[in-house]
Amino acid sequence: MQRLAPALFLLLSGCAPFSVGPLLPLPTPVREGQESAVWIVWHTYGREDLPPTVRWVEGASLNCTAETGRPGWQTPVGCREGFTWTAGNVSVAWRPDDFFATTALAHEMMHASLIRRFGLLGGDPDHRRPEWLPGGLKDQAVGRLIEAGL
Numbered sequence: 001m002q003r004l005a006p007a008l009f010l011l012l013s014g015c016a017p018f019s020v021g022p023l024l025p026l027p028t029p030v031r032e033g034q035e036s037a038v039w040i041v042w043h044t045y046g047r048e049d050l051p052p053t054v055r056w057v058e059g060a061s062l063n064c065t066a067e068t069g070r071p072g073w074q075t076p077v078g079c080r081e082g083f084t085w086t087a088g089n090v091s092v093a094w095r096p097d098d099f100f101a102t103t104a105l106a107h108e109m110m111h112a113s114l115i116r117r118f119g120l121l122g123g124d125p126d127h128r129r130p131e132w133l134p135g136g137l138k139d140q141a142v143g144r145l146i147e148a149g150l
């Protein structure tokens, strides 16, 4: 743990947010309705602990087409409209026509939730768990966002 401290200091200092942005997502300003949207999703996943912070990726940063056919950004695993690699942060694309329900917020928060349950290697990047199935927990969270007008 002590050996990690200097490395973390380097990551967190100076111009690090620019150079390691994709790897160390920093939260962005909170959108109107975001707190409600985040808690609706998080509660749907059965969680009461502090939800992950959200980094919205938008504007000129959305410069490629994700496999969903919608605008995304380049992540370490290709063009995506959402990206999560820790339990504490999710990165999600926000396009001008988006609502919370139309973003990858619920999807990425599911990865974060699974990482909290099963550890860093348990985030299920291949979406094999039942939570991802049609009508599963992730879809239920999106449905609740729609019901809430979010």
Ligand SMILES: [Zn+2]
Pocket: 107, 111, 125, 127
């Ligand atoms: Zn995913």
